[in-house]
Amino acid sequence: MKKTNLQICPICGKPETDLYLGGYLGKLYVCRKCGYIGALVMEIEVENRKTSQ
Numbered sequence: 001m002k003k004t005n006l007q008i009c010p011i012c013g014k015p016e017t018d019l020y021l022g023g024y025l026g027k028l029y030v031c032r033k034c035g036y037i038g039a040l041v042m043e044i045e046v047e048n049r050k051t052s053q
Helices: none
Strands: 002-008 017-023 026-031 042-048
Touching: none
Parallel strands: none
Antiparallel strands: 002 042, 017 026
């Protein structure tokens, strides 16, 4: 099973964040659902499971 990181908005709790700005001083993220712009996002590790049918 492969593990991936999921970035979650700290305001609305949805995994709809995108990189807004990034450079030498850090990164800013934007949430597509609530419009939050900031450097803080929550990151969780999830396992991808493949089901064979």
